[in-house]
Amino acid sequence: xARVIVDVMLKPEIHDPQGEAVLSASHRLGFGNVTGVRxxxxxxxDIDGPAGEAALARAEELARELLANPVIEEFSLSFAx
Amino acid sequence: xARVIVDVMLKPEIHDPQGEAVLSASHRLGFGNVTGVRxxxxxxxDIDGPAGEAALARAEELARELLANPVIEEFSLSFAx
Numbered sequence: 001x002a003r004v005i006v007d008v009m010l011k012p013e014i015h016d017p018q019g020e021a022v023l024s025a026s027h028r029l030g031f032g033n034v035t036g037v038r039x040x041x042x043x044x045x046d047i048d049g050p051a052g053e054a055a056l057a058r059a060e061e062l063a064r065e066l067l068a069n070p071v072i073e074e075f076s077l078s079f080a081x
Numbered sequence: 082x083a084r085v086i087v088d089v090m091l092k093p094e095i096h097d098p099q100g101e102a103v104l105s106a107s108h109r110l111g112f113g114n115v116t117g118v119r120x121x122x123x124x125x126x127d128i129d130g131p132a133g134e135a136a137l138a139r140a141e142e143l144a145r146e147l148l149a150n151p152v153i154e155e156f157s158l159s160f161a162x
Contacts, residue, residue, distance in 0.1 A: 036127035046117035
């Protein structure tokens, strides 16, 4: 079985109110040296078969069709360590 | 500036309805070889100073205090590539 990680983040030019809320809260908590926060989603997919190109390709298809909104989000794929 | 990634996932023993919804949807879309999905959060933190132990320690504090709920979630830290 392959475990593929799909990280989905808003594109850099898209406003991220969740991240901004976390940034404000971190300053209120005394973390003044935090200068930026972006919040996204992480998916751990278990896919039948070996951890190879086929599993990555399948995960990429799923990310395009279901996990990410290509209008506002971008994603990256990796195998779990 | 250091960019630290904080990945927050539900603990393995905690029921993950979001992940299960994604799993069901992936099967409906024909991705029958996807056998499990867990959904979590990913934070990208920009922290003043070098990408070293101090930045990681600060990110860990912030994760404990704000980003993760220690009752039901676990987190991991890494530097952005």
